[in-house]
Amino acid sequence: TATCGxxxxxxxxxxxxxxxxxxxxxxxxxxxxxxxxxxxxxxHAARPPTPPIAGSSSHAAWQAGRATSAAxxxxxxxxxxxxxxxxxxxxxxxxxxxxxPA
Numbered sequence: 001t002a003t004c005g006x007x008x009x010x011x012x013x014x015x016x017x018x019x020x021x022x023x024x025x026x027x028x029x030x031x032x033x034x035x036x037x038x039x040x041x042x043x044h045a046a047r048p049p050t051p052p053i054a055g056s057s058s059h060a061a062w063q064a065g066r067a068t069s070a071a072x073x074x075x076x077x078x079x080x081x082x083x084x085x086x087x088x089x090x091x092x093x094x095x096x097x098x099x100x101p102a
Contacts, residue, residue, distance in 0.1 A: 017034040018033050019094030020033060020092070021091060023077065029054060029097070030053050031091065033055065033059055033068065034056070034057045038055065058083035072093065072096075
């Protein structure tokens with residue numbers, strides 16, 4: 001049965017990301033949870049060159065969902081360990097810094 005249209009599924013899933021607000025430090029910063037590795041050359045491909053946005057492709061989908069949906073008035077912040085270990089980072093709703101009203 002086809003879930004997203006007829007035909008064969010794609011050979012590779014599409015690249016997707018969700019935005020969260022990293023609030024462990026001040027000022028808070030944008031953090032992207034991705035399902036793909038960011039190429040090292042990505043920052044240099046932009047014109048003018050821009051620093052890459054912090055992010056990770058190592059977290060589980062539920063962790064990304066929990067972090068991006070932690071709206072301050074409704075849910076507590078999400079505390080997630082970095083992929084290499086260490087102190088947990090604190091995340092809140094991605095709409096605090098990158099709202100998409102669509």
